[in-house]
Amino acid sequence: MSFEVSLPGFWIYGVDVVVFESDGFYSFEPDRVFYGGWQAVGFSEQIKDNRDFFTGRLGDVEFVVCRDDNGMIHAFHNVFSQHASILASGNGKKSCFVCPYHGWTYSLSGSLVKASRMNGIENFALNEMGLKPLRVAAWGPFVLLKMTKTPLSQEEVETDGLVETEWLGTSAGRLSQGGVDSQLSFICRREYTIDCNWKVFCDNYLDGGYHVPYAHKGLISGLNLESYSTTDMVEP
């Protein structure tokens, strides 16, 4: 499948409407936009203590992130491959993950520790049936996932340098200087389901408030745009 997309004077005209409306175009985006690099999916404080976990969805991938009894961070596909049952939901503390369908039990490091009534089943190897791992790392207050097929070795997990290089690049130093890597506390998470193509939402945010005087008259009445500034507070 191919698309003809014109980008004439992007800021003024926007991109071709096919970019926002086409299911075919959207089908390319998870791989090309979201799965290729690191994506912030949660906050380090959500898994501050051993046995903390949280779940979420990135593109079409359901995931669970946790900290095991040894303090190691893990992330797994949160869908059990046998019958596509979701293993965990929400967030909180768990000592293990128990599949709600057949009750198979997994450690927080992803290994299958109990599978009821499977004794004697030919070719069934408990140690080959663990949860499917995802690449996970932490940088400052953020927990990040990268949807590649190759799992990280345990030594590579939670390596700040890895995320700095691959995710933040040269911005890492500036963000650290501004305290972004250490001074943000997690208070709560609220989720809103917005019935639109994801790019419409981003586009709305990224127009820099151009729409605000017309679409949000209540908000604009409380702002003085002459003095309003989003100036970078970090010296380069």
Ligand code: FES
């Ligand atoms: S579907 Fe989860 S244990 Fe069988």
